[in-house]
Structures are given as structure tokens and as C-alpha cells.
Amino acid sequence: MNQPTSILFIALTLIAGGLRADEFVDAFRNPPDASRPGVYWYFMDGNQDRDEMIADLRAMKEVGIGSVLFLEVDLGMPRGPIPFMTEPWQDNIAHAFAEAGRMEMEVILGTGPGWSGSGGSWVKAEDSMKHLVGNSLKVTGPAMLDEILEIPPPHPANHFAGMNAVHESERNAWHEDVAVIAFPTPAEETATIDQINIKTLKDVQPYSIRRTLQRFVASRADYTEPDKSSVIDLNQVIDLTSLMQPDGRIRWSVPKGEWTVMRFVSRSTGQTTRPAPQTGHGFETNKFDRESYQRHWENFHAKLIKKIDAKGGPLKPGTGLTTIHLDSWEMSSQNWTAGFREEFRKRRGYDPQPFYPAYTGLVVDSLERTERFLWDMRKTSQELVLEQYAGVIKQIAHEHGLLYSNEPYDMNPAGDIDLGSVADIPMCEFWNAPHDTQYGCIEAVSISHTMGPQVVKAEAFTSSEDAFAKHPANMKNQTDWALAIGINGIVFHTYQHQTLGDKEQPGMTMGPYGVQWHRNQTFWRFLPAYHEYLARCSHLLRQGEAVADILYLTPEGAPHIFEAPEDATEGVTRMRDKKGYAFDAVTPRILAMRARVEGDRIAFPDGSKYRVLVLPDVPAMTPESLATIKKLVEAGATVIGNPPVKSPSLVDYPACDDEVSRLAESIWGGAEVPEEVTRIERGKGEVFWGGALAPSSGLFPSYLTTESILFGLGLPEDFSSPSGKLRYIHRQTEDRDFYFVANRTEERVDTEGIFRIEGRQPQLWDPVTGTTRQLENYEARDGMTTIPLSFEPYQSFFVVFPKSNSGNDRANVAIENFPTLKNSLQLDGVWDVAFDPVRGGPADVTFDRLQDWTKHPESGVRYYSGVATYRKRFDLSTPDVSDDTRLYLDLGTVHDLCRVRLNGHDLGVVWTAPWRVDIASAVKPSDNQLEIDVVNGWANRLIGDLQEGDRGVREVTWKSGLLDGKTFSAGRFSFVTHQHYKPASPLLPAGLLGPVTVLVESSAETP
Template sequence: MYKIVVSCFIAFLLGLNAPYAQVNKLKTGFVHPPNSAKPGVYWYFMDGNMSAKSITEDLEAMKKAGIGNLVFLEVNVGIPRGPVDFLSEEWQNMFAHAVSESKRLGIEITLGIGPGWTGSGGPWVPIGQSMQHLVSSTINVSGGSKQPIVLPVPPPKPPYFGEGAFSPELKKTWTDFYEDVAVLAYPTPAIALPKIKDIDEKALYYRAPYSSAPSVKQFLPSVTEYAAGPAGAIDKSKIIDLTGKLKPDGTLNWVAPEGNWTIMRLGRRNNGAITRPAPVPGLGFEADKMDTVALNAHLDNYVGKLLRKTGMPKPTDAGGLKKLHMDSWEMGSQNWTGHFREEFIKRRGYDPLPFYPVYAGNIVQSQEISERFLWDLRQTAQELVLENHAGQVKTYAHRNGMELSIEPYDMNPTADLELGALADVPMAEFWSKGLGFNSSFSVVEATSIGHVNGKSLIPAESFTSQDNEGWKQYPGAMKNQGDWAFAAGINRFTYHTFQNQFLPDSLRPGATMGPYGVHWDRNQTWWPMVGGYHDYISRCSYILQQGRTVADVLYLTPEGSPHVFRPPSSAMDGDVVLPDRKGYNFDGCSPGQLYTASVKNGMVVFPGGASYRLLVLPAVKTMTPVLLQKIKSLVNDGAVVVGMPPVKSPGLTGYPACDIQVSDMAKVIWGTLQEPSAQTSRSYGKGRLIWGGDIDKQINDLYPEYELTAKLLLSMDIEQDFTSNGQLRYTHRTTGDTDIYFVSNRTDQVVKTTASFRTVTGPPQMWDAITGKITSLPEYSVKGQLTSVSLKFAPYQSYFVVFAKGNITASAAHKNFGENAIVKTLSGAWLVSFDPKWGGPKNIKFDELTDWTLRPEEGIKYYSGTAVYHKEFDLPAQTQKAKKLYIDLGTVNNMARIKLNGKDLGVVWTAPWRIEINKAALKKHNKLEIQVINLWPNRLIGDETKPDDGIQNDAWPQWLVKGLPRTSGRFTFSSYKFYSKDSPLLKSGLLGPVTIQSEF
């Protein structure tokens, strides 16, 4: 009995201490983030330009700077070919060296599943196992007598990206490949056949990139009402299958009956997709995305070959090969595979053969029947891609000790959320604002997938850019967009791109990926200081990987493909590139994901822990019976569902009974199919349905206006999760007894406000990811569900506001944020040291702080790199008792490291541009050293006044090839030219004013 009592008492004490232990664990990870929280890079190699030395130097630079993971890809963009042929024995040895070095350094490698930056293919893919289209040719004949009938070979569809990327050998193979599939004949309609609009898109011949091509449809509308059947439709009952009568030479052994007949010859051809932009030895056809045999053969020829060289990944390895990766879908669509007809019959329950004419845009039976067949065609294609491609890659990865990450967009012929839901690690991509395309929608997609599926890691290919980037970006300039991504749900940045720097270290900024990418590599001017920024990113990422995101609204996407999930535009605030969430957060959910949901305490919940108060249906009046049955089950169990009832099924499976089944079930759930003129609430089982009136009046979106769902939540006594003066963005995560809010100032102005948080878990603390410091926020109040906190932000500043039972409450006499006073301005002359190797003077006196580009010395005007400012100063007597002393740098272009009296105080890279100096300051004779780094453009622009000795006619210069002295007088060398001698220079240097400040 004594032992039982003691055990219970210990358990009771442990339970009391659990919140404290949890908070302490969070604090430890926040101050010293683990490797899993560190950012990553896309590590690009350029068509054989590589060496073991450059691989090691790149990886060691990553490790030193705080990078913990990378995506390995080899491409061919804008650089002359190198000596190491892709996948040769030498290349494989270098890859093995990279894996070995990454293990030594604890850096995780994610391997793209094919050459190039997208897709899965190569020269080893036989064209019979490549992506395919069903193509056709048509002739008309008059029957009633025996006559020779010769059917022309159907031509291929033009490749989406054109034929220019084909090698002569690939072009010939593509042109020659053809295999017959079927021959169909039908009486020629007396009236010319009408054509189905947008048939190339609906039949999956083409899917343009949603992010970059104009007018690409977000989804293909599912229609329930069609005009009366058009004259000239093909009578399905009169279609004759003549496949067995076709001879190899294209003649048809058939005598057409009396009347006019149309004969279609249908066959399979390659869709024109090849690896892109692949190294020349990796150029080949994309493997069939619907066939496991083709996929596994490809994987064995690429990934398998590398695994045989490197050995199987081990879970105990801190680094090395850990994941496979499917990047953005850019290989186009396919609508055929060798077993497509059999799979269609198995999955849809009917034979597609009589509907083959619909592939060519012809109407069989009626417009509605043909459109419903096309829906089934796309659904079958989607299922085959998901199961036989993405699903099989995942199986292959797991079998070999790895995980799979997927970017489920951009020319994706399936529904983005359905493809991404298969990933172990769903991934997004966002482009640098103003330097490329707007793919912010992919962030919403990937974070939705991750939240619904309970994934702790949701990375993004980050700050992709093109053309005008030219080394202009740096951590401070990227702060606002990075914080937007964090608030949107991203919790790991994978910077695009770290170009392998295979050129000699003296040639900087060195190799680029042509015009693409923010240059996140060891040749950046500011690379020696980037670790301070990476610490911030790692701390944010660590906290945002804990627990789960809090969201109130779940938007269900329609069935069918393709589909790009977009919430109602009114649910987002801010500009179109950086859209922020409003006070009620949301996620999107695919039908495939919804099947795993259940209801608990009136909320829709998922196995991974995500829960939502409202399930909002899309404004689509078609739904399959199986999905409607799931909706019925959720409402019956207590879910609150917003949306109108469906009236039909979208496809032909079980037709026409499927339509009756849907309408009958919908009547049971909604009570009627007649849309009410006013908003209506109906109880069903333990749950409710809300529909009618403005709720169903979508203008440009699939979903109701945000304000309408917000009113519904308020009517349920659910307050907004976060409110402020409108200048802040947020995201909210919860883990155990801790609520974590990331809050960011999205303006370039100081912001003071009182913000409201929907939590009463405990007293608030500020966790500053810049410094790693945690401080109490004693100025707060609690009312009902809400805690209000007084907050202050510098321009673009961010921090975490953490509420936990384990938090210590500070004295209410203290303020959340102190006020600063300038106690000394460091005016007058500065001694400045530039690096003579880059053209600057070793020592020079600046009478006052000034922009380098305004100086008369060319070596300073065009200087790029590090300069060191020196100054000695005394502290005023009144500062000796100051609680905190800071040095504030004022304006800095672009990063700075501060040393005082020989002590390294750290790097400043964003506002507030200051650092605490209490532990280093002396009363007299303080020796201040400020290292300031600017960007590459100024030196590149200055060098454009000198002879061009760079790449000419796609060839390296002879002085570089032969190791000769360089005579142009240029300081820089780059594989891509962004600037001319007339390009504007960028402000550079320490502009100040530099002040000593005390906090009171």
C-alpha cells in the first residue's frame, strides 16, 4: 500500500511539473536550435562542372554558416559544359564523396529523382516507357462497295515546351514512335460535329504552368446543366470497333456499309516531355507517370545506381542521403498508358472505348455525357499518377531508408492537394517579391497539406528569383517576406540557390545558375556574417515545428483534377504576393484527406491532431456518392458544415443511378435541394448545415466571403484568434499547455499597439529569435477567451509571444518595452580599412560617415566586400548606472559585425540596428570596430568599364582554361552578366548616425 501511495504522489508531482518541463524543453531548443531546425539550400551542379575540392569547400561553408540540409540537383543552365559527365563513374564517385562529407558534417541530403530540376526521366528511359498521349487521325468514306481504305498515322501533339530541347536522336525517336491502340468507325452525322471547348486541357494533352502562364484555369468547372443535345453528336450505340481489322501497313480490311462513315485511327505517342533543364548526358524522355514498371526501371537506373555506389542510408547517420524529392511538376500532362483501358474499366466501372472520339473533342451521345466521360478520364489519370508514380516513389524511398518530399504544383495535371498529401514532407515554393512569379498560392497549399496531415515539417523552396536579382538581395532585405512565409505556415527555408562554386576562390562572385536564384553561397560578400541571420531562421523554424497550427475554418476542395487550391480572396490581407491571414485562420483539404476525418466535440478532427470548427464546401453542385456519404457522416456526428447540397455525380460511374443516389441523399441531409433565399441553418444528427442567401453567392471564389464565415464563428462564441491595429501578421501554434504566437510587423515603421490573443493559458513572454532572449510581458489583461498585451515593434521586427502555465509572471511595475535615450553620438572622423585585393585603400580617414558610392576614389566608389570602421570613445558618466546600454548603428548597407574592446558582440542585419554593450564597455578609451559588408553589384558595375574577359560563345576564356595571368584589370568574375557600366550603383557602407543609447 505504501508503494502505491508513493507512486501516485510522484506521478502527481510529475504532472504538476509537466508544463514547466515542456516550456524548459522549448526554451532549450529555441536558444540552441537542433539540426532539424536549420535552413537548407538547393545545391546545384552545372553539367559536369564539379570537383571533390569544391564539394568539400561548399559543404564546410554550409556547416560553418548554420545550414543543415540541402537538395542535390544537376542541371544545364547558362554555363559551358564541364569535364565530369553526368552519371559517369567519376561523377558517381563525386556524388559518393558528397554523401560521405555530408555525413561527416551532419548535413542531410535530399536527392531529386532525376536529372534537371523537375521530373523523373533520362536517356535510359525507352520511349515505350515514356509519358504518352492518345492521338488520332480521321478519314471519311462512303460505304456500300469494296474499296481500299488506308488510315493515316496520327501525328504527335506538339511538345508543350517545343522541339528545340530535343537532341537530333531524341527528335527522331519521338517522331518515329507510334503504336496503334484502336480503330473506330461511326456513321458520319448529317450535320457537322460540334467540338468540345478547351478539349486539349480537358483531355489532358496540355496543362500550362499556373504560376506563370496567362489565364490558366484554377480548376475545370463541373457543370450540372447543359443545353439541349447538339445536332451532330456521335451515336454511341452505332460506333463499331474495327481494331482487329487494321493491317500493319495502315490498310483497313473492312467494307463499310451503305452511307457515309467516319473512321478514326487511334494510337499512342510520346507527349514530348524530356528531362529539363538536364545536363547533356542526362537528356532523355520522362518516364511514364502512370506505370510502376516504367517508374521502377527509371529509379533503378538513377537512384538505385547511386545507392549501390554510396551504400544504403542508415537512420543513425546524422547527415547523408535522407530523402528523395519531386520538385514542381513541369513535365506536362499525359492521358494514356499501356494499361489505361483496363485501369479505367476497373476504376470507373465501364469501358472507355466508345468514348475515344471524345479525346479529339467530338461529342459522343451528348455534351453532358462527353463532359462526364472527360471527368472520369481525368480522375482515372489522377489516380494512376498518385498510386503508380508518387505513391511508388514513396514506397521506393521508404524501402531504401528515406522519405519523400513533394512540391505539388505547377503544371500538375492532378489536384495539387491530392498529390502533395502523399508526401512525407509537403513542400512549397515562393519567389522573391518583384523578382519572378507569384507562387504564394503554393505556400497556402503546402501548409494546408501539412497541417491537415499532421506533418511537423513544411519547407519551402525560398526566394527563387530571376533576371534582375544580380546579388542585390541580402538578409535584411528578405526579412519581411521571410516573416510572411513563417506566418503563412512555412517552418524551414530551403534557399534557391547555392550554386556549386567550382571555380578558383579568387574568381568571385563566381558561378551562377544562369539568371536564376538568390545567390546563397560561400562566394557572397556577406557570407561571413550570414550565420547571425541563420540563427534567427533556425530559432523561428524550431518553434514553428512544435505542436500544431491553430485554424478555425477548413475549406474542402472539389473532387476532380486538375485543381489549385485557393481560399476566398477575402480571407487574405495585404498584397497579392505576401497575402496574410486574417483573425480566423484556415486550411484547405482535399476529398482524399477528408476521408480520414472524424468529429470530436463538434470539431472536424484528423489523425495528426488538426481540428476545425467549420467545414466549408466548395460552390460545386456535383459530388460522388461516396464523398457525400462522408459529409453526411461528419454532420451526423456533430460537424458544422457550410455550403449548398450537390444535385448530381460528376462522372459516368453508376450513371444514371448515381445522380438519383446523390440527390436523394442530399435531400435527407439538407432537407431540400431548393436553395433558400436567406441564410438557413438546419440540424442533422448532432451537427448543423448552414446555407442559402449570401453564403451561396460566390462571385470569383469557390467559397463564401470571409466576413460571412467570421460572423458564423462569432455567433458560435468563438473570438478571432488574433487582432491588432492591422499592421501585424501572425500565426498560432499550440503544444500541450503552451500557446505560441509568431507576430511580425509587416511595415517599415515603428508599431505600438495592444494585440488580442485567443488564449488564457498563462502569462505572456516575448521570445526574441534575433537574440535568443526571453523576457516577460507584464503589461497584459485577461477577459473571457482573450489576453490583451501591449506590444512594440521596430520596422519589420518580429518575435514570439508565448503563453504557458510554466511562464513566470514579472512584476507589474515593469513595462513590456523600455524607452531608449541617446547618451552619446559618435560623430567626427573614422579610420576605415578596405581590402586592397578588391581595389580599396588599406587605410583611409572618413571625416564623416558617408555612402561609399559618393566618394571620389574609384576603389571605394566601386568597392564590394568588407570594410572595417575604427573609433575610440569614452562613456558619459551618467551611463555607468544604466540598466542596459546599446550601440545603435543607424543606417547600414548592408550588414555589420560589432567588436568592442576586442569582444565580438555579434552581427546586426535588421532593425533594430543595435546591440547590447554592457558586458564589453569601459568608462574610458573604448575601442570600437565595426565590420561593414555591402553587396557585389558595385564592383561588378565598375569592372564593366574594363575589357570583357569572361565567357564568350558558350566557352570558358582561354586564360582560365590554360591557367594564364588575367590581364583585363577586372577584380570580379562571374559566369553570368547582370550589369553594364551604366547600371546604377547601390548605397554602401555605414551611414549612421552611430549612437550609444541607454534603456530606461
């Protein structure tokens, strides 16, 4: 890679935006390429065609896609002729990546085959993720023990391990001895630890799929201790490791009494790349060992980079291969590696070996000490993942002039926020259906706001339902939710490589997954308008810093997934919006590393500033974290929460608990929690604590309680609306504040927006059209500005407050911010409509009135998918039209998108409300020729081709070897590699439903 150029790109990417006023507006109207949306570019196990890869890229470029994230998977589709990592495969990939650079597009490369993790067929069991496992032998002394200790079996592989018979054989054949210990067998039945699999990181499953799973391990202040006769005596644990021979035989003179001998070995977890192409399917690398990932890099990334460089570098910075990406964490966890004992000693200050029985669920010395040891083990594991894996990916990427992006969810052993904090570009994922991963989006945004990266990307609209039913209009609401939550880089899931070309459509799919964002989609050439909207919003939402008031501190330890109090958000599943006091989350690690106090705000370099820090309701916190809180309070911070009483760790025990008590006393003044919320001044800051702050559920006090404290501090909500139907996000630069405000309902909303800004003239910036104008009607007082606002269904605006644009306390209320449009002419009657016969529609048909295609008696219309052109002539009979009159053509209801032409003038694509275009520059007094291209998605044709007479009437095959050269049954007008519908599936509304009207704005002004 071109290292100096790419390093420059890294610097440019990480620096906060600081545009001049004129540049700010220009960049909104014409957003830079870096803000354009991207796609996951998925390939299906060797089904690759060099020419079609370039055709994919050109099609992306034409519609405003700026980047591709490359991954190859195996989802059960027949294999293609170019297996993963073969020479032809590498040559094709290098060629495509180089061509993308020449097209000035960005390429992001996954960390390995499959969509999760980093590994491959080159990773051996000894280099894979590892567990410490043990088994027991009971002996009675005095006696001479002389036998071979059995090798402990691996821990059962988790559901997502994905091993085949070869992997399982390799896993079972490998082990590495760690230790042999002995201890007096407890007299009573040995006590055990509950929830042992998650506490020992043996099996950590995706929380998004199984929401009933734990999302963190709670530490306690008190434990119900088992009888001493049922626990292992720590003081009598004997190290027998040196007595065991290489074959496992041990000779030991057993002392008098009943003894337990335990052999501990390291075993592979069995986790493999998933769902990887067959020739790339192999073990996951050891996440505790930097050399493991380095070997993986040489076997995968280094080979591709060498070939890409041979093809020629990109034309300018930020194009071609720019980033290495670690996708969602779906590889469970590990708890061991060679050298773990030494790392533990160095980091925690004591020897873990006597506690090894705890790995098997046994209690050593006491339940509390054992739980504290396990906390220390998980803490050490967290640090190793961050340093030896995520940190190494970033380091090597930077050495090659590349960025590192990371989608840290879903229940990883390092904690979501801490793992994501290592990345240059934090990412998340949100689903259209069925999974709810909003928590991961809030986590990624929190990482950006506390760590400083300006870009937060999302794997967007992931779906396994209704894959061909989505289009920009019915994605608008979720689009705006993502933008308002803080995401400013949409990466569509998914663009499936269309290796079969465009002869058979819609063609290749990623099995049942994705919203089919590819060139064989019927509305592909209509997408630039929606993509331009995304680019404008994304660019603006990368400028300056986000404004938020509440900072939630997560508990210490890992794994951990952050979820705010339930009442801190509102809305529907998968699209819950933050309320009027925006919030983020921070981990104790990031707080200690980056937080400082500016005035009465907790601030982060290049990040956000918060009025209050809300503590989790947990009884245990390390002295180090508590010392950080004390330092912030004394410097001026406001903290909400009750004091901890103990440390969760065995480090420096029991003195650590004394230090926690001392620090808590210095902050709260005592350990007895008052019955009511009480305010205490400490240094320059203050603390609120009391019984009412204890949450009824979850970790944090109610949002309403925090809200009342903020209001009492003289801080009103940042944004509110009497309608309760608007969502928002607020960012600020040195010269302006701007709010993205969106209607989250399918109704028109006329309401007021109340902004925590005063003394500035507001402006309205429309990200659909790129237009900007003054808002003349507003009222400013008491630090707030109230503005009358009107929204069409799911419509959104930026309300901008330039600092140089001083305003009056009360502006001209006589001027409407949103002038009323009057109906001047309704285009009723006959429409000529032309469908595409290649898609099964009639070439010319007359509609006596506008109607839903699915209600038409002709099957070619009823099951049609694609573009149909509506034509009509009309005269303009509007007597009040003058030179400054604005005229609009309102289209009423459209399914799904349309392009309008009037008298030969292309007036653009309409894809969302308001469904109208400005026709003033194109309309004539008479004989106007109107053409409207209307397009719907593939669903109806796919359903139609399952009907009797059209189902299975053709056979298709590819002699090139694509899809393993197999023959497939195809419908009369369509072919798809995964059938998403059934013959009885309901048809989706389609066509121009109207009414189509000419609207007049006679009192329009031009600011």
C-alpha cells in the same frame, strides 16, 4: 543505405514534437541541426570539381547550413569536363555525399537530371509519358474498305517539352496501336468540346508563369446540348480493332451509309527532362506505370546509392543521403498508358473505348455524357499518378531507408494538394521576383496540417531579378511572411557549386536565377546569425499542431490549384497574409480518408482542428464525397455552403444524380436555396446555406461572410491588432500555446496584440537573440488576452502562453513590456575606415562623417563590394550607469550587415532591426576601442567593373576544361559567369550610415 537507421529517422521526423518544458526552451535557444536551413546545391552540366565540392560543403557547415538538395542542370553555360553520370561524375557525387554525412549534414537527391520530373537519356520513347491520339477516315457503304489507315501524328509538343532533333525523331518513330472504331458519320457538322486540351490532359501549363490559364476544370449542372444529328451515336460505335493488320491495313465490309473510321494510337508526349545536363537529357518516365519509374531508379538512383554505400555510411541518423525529392511539376501531363482501358474499367465500372473520339474533341452521345466521361478520365489519370508514380517513388525510397519530399505545384494532372499529400515532407516554392506562387505555399502548409507531417519546406527566394541585391535584412519581411504562412524549413535558392574556387569571384551563377547563397558571396561569413534565427523559428514552428478555424474543401477532380477567397488574405503580391481566422484547404479525397469530428471541430490525426468546413460553390459533387460531408455534419461538424445538384461523373449514371439529390435533401432539407443565410441543425452538427453564400467570384463565399458566421458561433478571431500591421501564426502543444507575430512594415509599430487565450502569463521569446522573458503588462478577459507590443521595422517575436504559467486577469500595467531607451551618447565626427585593396578599395581612409559609399568621390569606395572596418575611440560619459543598467550600441542605418567588436570583445553580427548590440559587458568608462565590420553585396563592384577602364581588362580561362576551356573577358576586380547588371544600373546604398549612439535602459528588470 543504412536502412534500419534511416527508417528510425523517418519515424522521428514524422512524429509530432513533444518536448518537456525545459527542453522546449533549451531547444529554442540552441536549435537542433534538423531545423537548420538548407540550400539547393546546383551543378552546371559537367562543371564539377571534387575538391571544390568539399570546400562548398565545409563552407555551408561553417555558417549553419544543415542540408543540401542536389540538382544538375544545363542553362546554356559551356559544358564542363565531367559529364553527368560518367564514372568520374558518379565517384565525385558519391564522395561528396559521403563527406556531407561525415560532416553531419543532410543530402537530398532530386528524382532525376534537371529541376523537374524524373527521366533521362536512358528512357526510350516507348517508356515515356503518353497521349492517346486518333485520326479519321470517311467511307461510304456498302463497300469493302481495304487500305492502310494512316498513323495519327503526336499531339503538338508543349512549350516546355525541350526535345532536341534526336528526341523528336525518336518520338515520331514510335507508336503503339490501341483501337480502331467506326460509327455513322453525323449528318451535321460534328459538335466539338471547348477547352479540349486541358479537359483531355494534353497540355497543362505552369499556372505560376501564366496566371491567365485555368486552374481547374469546372463541372456544370446543365449543358446546352448540340443537335443529335451532330453527335456520335454511342449505340452504333463498332469495334474494328481485331480487323487491322500489324501494318495498319484494315479490311472491313462497310454497311450502308456514311461512316467514320478512327484509328487510335498511343504516342509519346515528347516531354523531356528539363533543363537537364546534355548527357542526362531524355524523355520523362511514364507517370501511369510503376515499372517505368522503377527502371529509371535502377538507371539513376540505384547506381549512386551503390557508390555512396561503398564510401561508408553517415555517422548518425538524419545525415548523408536521407531524401528523394520531386521538384516542381513542369512536365505538362499525359492521358494514356498501356492498360489504361483496363484500369479505367476497374475504377469507373464501364468501358471507355466507345468514348475515345472525345480525346479528339468530338461529342459522343451527348455533351453532358462526354463531359462526364472526360471527368472520369481525368479522375483515373489522377489516381494513376498518385499510385503508379508518386506512391512508387515513396515506396522505393522507404525500401532504401529514405524519405520522399515533393514540391507538387505547378498545375499537375493529379491536383496539387493530392499529389503533395503522398510525400513525407511537403514542399513549396516562393519567389522573391517575378512570379507569385503563394498558392503553392498555402497548399503545402494545408497538406501538413491535414496529413500530419510536421515539416513544411520551401524552395525559398527564387529569383530572376536583382540576384546580387538580396541580403538578410531586405529578405527579413519575406522570411517572416513564409514563417507566418506555415513554412518551417527554408531551403535557399540557390547555392551554385563554386567549381572555379575562390580566385575569381563571385564566380559561378545559375544563369540569372537565385539569390547567390554561396561561399563567394561577400557576406557569407556573416550569415550564421540569420541562419540561427531561421533555425530557432523553424524548430518552434514544428512543435505541436497549427491552430486554424476555416477549412476550405476543394472541388473534386483534377487538375486543380487551390486559391482562397481574395479577402481571406491581406498584404502585397507574393506576401499576402492570412487574416485573424486562419485557414487551410483539403481535397475530398483527404477529407474522406482522414477527417473525423472531435466535439464541434473537424480534426485530422496528428494535424489541425477546424471549426467550419466551407464548400466550393459548384453544382456537381459525387455521392461518395457528399456522403462524407453528411457523416461529418451528423457527428457534429459545421458546414457552410449550398448543395450540389448532380454528380460530375458518368459512373452509375443517371442513378448517381438521384443519390446526390437524396443526400442533399438529407443535409439541406431541400434544393431551393434560401435568399438569406440560413442555419439548419443536422444530427450533432449544423449547416449554413443561402444566397449570400454564393461567391461573386471564385469558388468560395466571401471571407467576411464566413467571419460573421464564426463570430456568431461565439468564436472571436484568433489574433488581431488595432494597427493592422502585424502577421501571425498560432501553434499549440500539450503544455503551451505560442504565436509567431511579426511587423510586416518598415515602420516602428506600437500597438496591442489581442490573442484568443485567457488565464495565462504571457512570455516574449526573441528568435534573433534567443532570449526569453515575462510580459508583465497585459489584460485578460472574455477569453482574450490583450498585450501592449512594440516592434522595430520588420521585427518579430514569439508570444508564448505556458499552460502551467497561470496569470491574473489584469497584470501590472505600471511595468512597460518594452522599456524606453534613452540616447546617452552619439558617436559623431571622424571614423577611420579600412577597405580591402584586393577588392579595389583604399587600405586606409578617413570619413569626416558617416556616409554612403556610393556618394564618395573615390571610385574604389564608390564601387566597393565587400568588408570595410570602421574604427573609433570614445569615452563613456553616462552618469546614471549602475551595475544593473543595460547599455546598447545602436548603429542607425546599415547596408547591409555588420559585426561589432568593442575592446576586443566580439559582440556578434547585426543583420536586422533593431540594429543594436548590448555593450554592458564590454564597455569601459574611457578609451573604448570600437571596430565595426560592415559588408555590402556584390552589385556595386559588378557595376563598377562594367565602367570604362575596368571593363574587360582581363581574360580568364581554365586549363582543367571547366567551362569548356573557353576564354572569358573579366572585369578588373570581379568575374561572374552571368552578368546581371549594365553599366548604367543604379548603385545600391552601402556602408554604415548611422547615427551610431549609446542607449541607456536605466529601469531594466531581469525576470
